[in-house]
Amino acid sequence: MTLEEFEHHLREALSHLYDPAYHPHEQFWTMMGCEPQRGVEALQAALVQEIKRFEPAPETPPFARIRRLYELLSYRYIKGLTQEETAEALNLSLRHIRREQQHAVAMLARRLWEQNHSETLPGGTAAQNDSQWPEPAAPEGESTAWRSQVRQELVSLQRSAPGLVTELEAAVASAAKLTGVLFPENSIRLKVELEEANLAVTVHPSVLNQILVTAIEKLAQQMSLGQITLQAEKEDNDIKIIITGQPVMSDKPLYSDFIEEILNIVGGSSRVRTEDELISFELRLPAAHKVAVLVVDDNADLVHFYRRYTLGTRYEIIHVAEGQRVFEWVDHSPPDLIVLDVMLPDSNGWELLTQLRQHPATKTVPIIVCSVVRREKLALALGATLYVPKPVGYQQFIQALDQAIGGLQHEV
Template sequence: MYGGTRTEIGQEWDGLSRDGVVQQVHADLAHLYDAEHLRASPLARLLRLAGRFDTASALRDVLMKAIAVLKPADDVPAHLPPWLLYQSLYCCYVQQLGQQLVADQLGISVRQLRREQVTALEHLVDHLWQTYHDAREQKSGVAASAGEPEPTASQQPSGLLGEMAWLKDLPTERPTDLLEILNETLTLIQPLAADRAIKFQPLAVGVFPPLAVHPVALTQMLVDVLTAALGWTAPGGLVAVTARVAGYQVILTVVGGGGDAELLAQGSQDELHIARQIAEVCGAALTLPSREVGEFRVTLSLPAREQVPVLVVDDNEDALQLLQRYAVGTRYRVVGTQDPEQALALAERLRPQVIVLDVMMPQVDGWRLLGRLRQHPLTADTPVVVCTIVTQEELAFSLGASGFIRKPVTRAAFLAALDAQAAPRATAAH
């Protein structure tokens, strides 16, 4: 956890008092995903981020990293004050959870949660002040005398990936239609194709499930892949697009060819690497073409929305609703029960790919239920992820758990745990 020096009362940041900075940081956290607000924030000017093309994402990145500095080591018990400070900001602002829900998760009152936030904000401002102070010292020192660019709180522009970092924490607002996005993208880049007399062989009309990929991310991936295909294909050639459903995924393939292979090693390859990084953020996968083959062939594996069944067993209704909300817009379909006695019956009906189990339940010993799930023929091979506030990870694995996440649970941690268990099973099934 951050243990920096508290800034002195009365110190100012370019004319803004400490109290003013605290208020501004609080306002910016409350609008963490509001790009217009962040671009106009005085904090962006103080941290030398104003006037950049990526001001909003850069400031968001600085604030998120500052919150991450407060995170204690994993071996610190979850009920101790350092975790309360960190979670009071992370859950409310990064995850955008309501105060009552966060307080319930942490086992404290809303009033105490607000007190923790006040203290955490003070530590956050201390860290940002140190960053600001170091930047000014560097500016007035050797770097400035050498004529180097002015340092900022975020030394490297976030770029496209920085702009899309929010995809990890926020679900899509509505299902993404593959055909709709593909047709819009083809229309967008048609002038480029016409300049090279290249034609697109469009995707045949079919029935595809909605995708668990944000339309902005899918559009950018398709733009990168299709423009790379144009650069790889000889003038007068053809670029073919095909798609098929494979289990819980839609496999999109783009094929071109006949062009100069060296082009792929230049601009086209850069575009494809960006597309692959975006795919990783979205839980998709992209395979790059080989120059040795002499054919442009890129495969994009896109997760279908809410297709993978997941059973969650937790006696806390709020916890169930939270995990169900985390799964909205993803490839997972979460079905929850507060009654552990119904776990096996639900497993028989749902045939879940993953079971998430809380072991701290008053009606049934969760550890015993884990053992029953491991022994029952129906669920013996189903991955079980233990999700609990206790720090008994080693015990969980010794009793047959496949994964472990500690409460309070973040959306990223929950989805990562599901991905780790569902991905191998999906691969084995196909």
């Protein structure tokens, strides 16, 4: 049984943790050190005990990620909470919980796998203190100060360029140039296979570049020759990037604390796959989708600035100057977001807001009232998602769009 197969069986067992009719795979019994004749309850008890063994030491900071991963497993599989209840308990978005759960179970699988294959791992990995989460040591360091600095850097990038999206093709080309110096005498080739065009992610270009360079470098460190292949595709609401090295000459576990911390912040995830002499990073990042923003405002100069503000972002501005024409547009092509001025030459903006909230095509569309009229309480009472006073600057405008559309749910 491979690590990937074991992880699959572990996920299945955890999803049926309290199901008395569940019948695990025979090899999974052996890997967990249980005998089938003892009944499925013995296996379930063993899984609960293994999760409890991962509780971090008391001195571990409450905000450390290793503690959050343990708490997630505890809430889900020991206390039996749903994902929604766990998200509320940990004060995280449901999407973030789903990603973290994938990572936590993968880490649990790796730990259990190492316990059963300690003779093949360098440095006695399986002999670690059971009270510590089994994260391999990484050059980037585990210090709280380092993690805090990473978050500060990302906050700075987001503030300097809010809403910016990154075209994957350009980011890959840049990373390929930088990583060329990692392969002496061309002993390792880098091959890029992007079958889909116009793939983009909601991650700053500098951040994506560092993720790609680090992943390629980590693979190269375990190879002396061969090929690293980078592939990408859209899957559901994510962009999946697979970076594969072959042949791999080292059996050292592939891990990057830097990549894990960055992905945790931006709402991504990663996993490592191994098969014979092949090893790969599978990275998932939130895909950038075009967001149609209908701006209802008679001030053409101001709309010109809105278009400049949204260059390079996922937002596409559509302008309607008269309130009477709004419903012609929404019936033809409903927008994803509406920015509404309540002082219009042909309509009462407040009545228009009410009508938009009653119209079938726009009753659930986020609406931002952006006006010189200082009536935030009235705007919200009539159904506006947000109120933003004019004049509005670049960062304030993009942040309002992000907040209204619900695109920034990751704490930084």
